[in-house]
């Protein structure tokens with residue numbers, strides 16, 4: 241019996257000795273679990289707020305803009321109105337505009353409702369109305385340059401800030417909103433660098449290929465030969 245009893249005593253001792261330790265470990269791990277679950281709850285709430293408030297979208301947008309700043313600005317811009325040729329634009333850069341104001345862009349005339357295409361790739365930076373520009377859209381592109389489209393009759397359906405655009409994206413339609421009321425419909429096109437406006441005209445390039453002209457001439461000659 242004593243032989244059988246000893247292990248009992250020993251094991252009891254072992255239990256007595258080891259119990260506070262295991263209890264301590266258990267309490268410690270409980271605290272850790274509680275702390276972790278609290279941390280997890282805070283993280284989950286923050287994540288929920290982040291998604292619900294659109295902060296994640298904003299963060300992605302800011303990251304995209306930051307990347308644009310690292311890129312060289314475009315030296316060539318696609319004509320925002322598809323059918324207009326560069327030679328048809330009369331240069332009004334820095335022309336006097338009353339109250340000491342100078343024209344900070346180019347006016348491109350076209351019938352009301354003509355689609356306005358983005359001159360660059362980039363992201364929609366702003367959509368809004370102001371006294372001078374009327375209904376306007378701004379696109380941010382390489383080098384952090386902002387391309388400003390003003391006097392819009394209406395915006396392209398569904399466009400919103402943060403949308404990615406290419407030179408095939410319609411931003412809106414030619415109109416006379418803002419201080420263009422009473423003038424022939426036109427697009428006011430401006431280019432802004434971090435140090436101010438620059439003249440877009442030297443950078444604009446025709447969308448209509450020069451061959452189109454030749455084709456027109458060919459068609460014309462063909463028509464004449466048939467008459």
Ligand SMILES: [Zn+2]
Nearest residue numbers: 345346347428
């Ligand atoms: Zn203008």
